[in-house]
Amino acid sequence: MTNHKTGASFLRSLLNAWSWLFLAGILGFFEIYAQIETGNTFLFRLYNVQSIAIAASQILLLALGLTLVIVAGHIDLSIGFTTGLSAVAMALMIRWLGPEAGWLTVAVALAVGVFAAVVVGLINGWLVAYLNVPSFIGTLGTYGVARGAALIIAGGATVSIRSEEARFIGNGDILGFPVPVVIAIMLAVICHYLLTHTKFGVHTYALGASRASVERAGIDVNKLLITLFIISAVSAGIGGLVYTGRFSAGAANAGEPILLYAVAAVFIGGASLTGGQGTVVGTVIGAIIIAVIQFGLVFSGLPPYWQFVAVGLVIIVAVLVDQSKAKLTGGRS
Amino acid sequence: MSPLLEVKGLKKRFGGNEAVSDVNFVVNAGECVVLAGDNGAGKSTVIKMISGVLPPTAGNVYFNGELLTGRSPEGVRNTGIETIYQDLSLADNLDPGLNLYLGREKVKRIFGLPFLDRTTMRNDAAKVMKSLGIEVPDPSAPVRDLSGGQRQAIAIARAIHWQAKLVIMDEPTAALGVPEQREVMALIEQLKEKGVGIILISHNLPDIFAAADRIIVLARGVVGGERRPADTNDEEIVRLMMGATVSDT
Numbered sequence: 001m002t003n004h005k006t007g008a009s010f011l012r013s014l015l016n017a018w019s020w021l022f023l024a025g026i027l028g029f030f031e032i033y034a035q036i037e038t039g040n041t042f043l044f045r046l047y048n049v050q051s052i053a054i055a056a057s058q059i060l061l062l063a064l065g066l067t068l069v070i071v072a073g074h075i076d077l078s079i080g081f082t083t084g085l086s087a088v089a090m091a092l093m094i095r096w097l098g099p100e101a102g103w104l105t106v107a108v109a110l111a112v113g114v115f116a117a118v119v120v121g122l123i124n125g126w127l128v129a130y131l132n133v134p135s136f137i138g139t140l141g142t143y144g145v146a147r148g149a150a151l152i153i154a155g156g157a158t159v160s161i162r163s164e165e166a167r168f169i170g171n172g173d174i175l176g177f178p179v180p181v182v183i184a185i186m187l188a189v190i191c192h193y194l195l196t197h198t199k200f201g202v203h204t205y206a207l208g209a210s211r212a213s214v215e216r217a218g219i220d221v222n223k224l225l226i227t228l229f230i231i232s233a234v235s236a237g238i239g240g241l242v243y244t245g246r247f248s249a250g251a252a253n254a255g256e257p258i259l260l261y262a263v264a265a266v267f268i269g270g271a272s273l274t275g276g277q278g279t280v281v282g283t284v285i286g287a288i289i290i291a292v293i294q295f296g297l298v299f300s301g302l303p304p305y306w307q308f309v310a311v312g313l314v315i316i317v318a319v320l321v322d323q324s325k326a327k328l329t330g331g332r333s
Numbered sequence: 334m335s336p337l338l339e340v341k342g343l344k345k346r347f348g349g350n351e352a353v354s355d356v357n358f359v360v361n362a363g364e365c366v367v368l369a370g371d372n373g374a375g376k377s378t379v380i381k382m383i384s385g386v387l388p389p390t391a392g393n394v395y396f397n398g399e400l401l402t403g404r405s406p407e408g409v410r411n412t413g414i415e416t417i418y419q420d421l422s423l424a425d426n427l428d429p430g431l432n433l434y435l436g437r438e439k440v441k442r443i444f445g446l447p448f449l450d451r452t453t454m455r456n457d458a459a460k461v462m463k464s465l466g467i468e469v470p471d472p473s474a475p476v477r478d479l480s481g482g483q484r485q486a487i488a489i490a491r492a493i494h495w496q497a498k499l500v501i502m503d504e505p506t507a508a509l510g511v512p513e514q515r516e517v518m519a520l521i522e523q524l525k526e527k528g529v530g531i532i533l534i535s536h537n538l539p540d541i542f543a544a545a546d547r548i549i550v551l552a553r554g555v556v557g558g559e560r561r562p563a564d565t566n567d568e569e570i571v572r573l574m575m576g577a578t579v580s581d582t
Binding site: 193196197198199201202203205206208209210212213214215216217218219276277 | 407410418420422423424425426427431432435436437438440446447448449
């Protein structure tokens with residue numbers, strides 16, 4: 001009995017750590033591949049590390065806020081187009097105000113971009129909390145609305161801008177660290193703090209496990225849900241702002257290719273569709289895994305389309321791991 | 334001594350259906366009153382009217398002589414009445430400490446920022462559980478790793494920690510195995526020793542006789558009878574539970 005129990009708990013900790021092991025595995029794989037094929041290192045080249053870090057931070061900006069929503073037992077499908085809406089809103093503001101005012105223009109444009117995201121988050125939260133719309137359907141609706149709104153205000157086109165300050169946000173570096181990476185790290189620290197060290201975080205986990213437990217404790221579930229969806233939208237919106245800085249243009253479909261990767265990163269990081277599980281650290285690992293796959297496959301000279309296949313397979317593995325974990329906990333839901 | 338809880342002429346009508354017609358009883362401190370009755374007898378409706386979830390159509394509930402009727406569920410809980418539902422309302426993914434404090438978490442400040450004080454909450458939970466005679470092997474493990482009896486103990490610990498004077502328990506042993514049922518019965522004794530009044534809802538005869546100081550049998554929304562366990566037997570309780578149902582139809 002005891003032996004069986006320790007065996008199960010060892011297996012469980014192995015399953016909990018699988019994403020770390022997986023990351024170590026693929027890094028090892030690409031390193032060996034590079035050594036054999038080219039005689040060079042894969043991992044210890046600044047360019048490679050930076051490229052992976054930037055790709056991971058693009059995914060993370062969408063995935064970090066989403067992690068909180070998924071821990072609470074919900075989903076936010078609108079984030080991909082919230083990213084686009086914020087990107088377009090920022091670009092249009094810079095165009096409208098003119099880049100001459102420098103940082104003042106960019107600051108106002110950033111604020112407007114964040115505001116656009118907050119509006120989407122408020123609508124999502126209101127739908128889920130007060131109208132009891134399942135988040136999958138509700139945010140699928142706002143996904144369409146945000147996408148349409150971004151295309152309408154952008155006139156269906158990409159809004160290009162010329163602003164050195166905006167460019168800095170997407171391409172500059174601080175002490176050698178690319179600005180998008182710095183922003184992603186800051187957001188990760190904030191989300192980690194919220195989820196593990198605050199009452200809000202505990203309530204989020206409890207909501208994911210049992211709504212009754214939260215209601216019984218006298219916690220305002222509606223307020224909690226709205227806050228969660230606003231955080232998710234603002235996180236995705238920041239992703240849009242970085243996009244506009246990076247490409248000196250705002251596009252309505254800025255977040256479209258990243259949406260799936262963001263969702264994947266959260267699940268690879270140990271979250272569960274049923275809620276109550278998941279961590280920010282896990283999501284960071286998930287995003288890095290996807291970024292390594294993306295960059296590694298291109299580095300190996302394979303057609304880039306293989307990355308979709310590879311990431312898809314990793315998602316399936318993540319779900320299988322989650323299911324075996326549930327079995328190990330005795331099937332108690 | 335005036336009673337802890339007094340239920341006077343409680344009545345609840347849902348549309349044309351009178352679920353509870355005229356229910357009167359009292360609960361004293363340190364006493365376990367079992368509300369027995371078949372399904373549909375009105376037990377749950379009575380409980381919901383006490384805990385503030387449902388407003389009664391007529392009648393009043395007094396707690397320590399104070400009118401309770403009309404308060405919100407939270408208002409009722411703040412006066413010292415804790416209701417433990419069958420599902421226990423635990424967050425399975427959190428440790429006992431966080432479940433104990435859920436909604437009233439302890440926080441310490443580091444550089445002005447609030448941080449959860451998990452250690453204190455865990456220790457407090459372990460202390461209360463220990464006072465109930467239950468040792469939690471790993472206080473940082475989520476409560477889904479605990480046995481059914483231990484989980485019930487956390488729900489009861491919550492009531493003790495927040496100094497409930499009356500605990501309402503809805504079929505606490507329904508989903509448990511025999512050894513765990515015994516654990517829960519022992520917990521109920523502990524609560525009584527601490528002077529807590531208990532209303533236990535049950536239709537399980539062994540439980541009823543093991544826990545009750547008084548048995549109040551509900552049938553068809555009225556009190557069909559009130560007995561002390563020493564003055565009655567299984568047969569009579571079953572007859573009271575069925576009695577009104579049979580004669581009415």
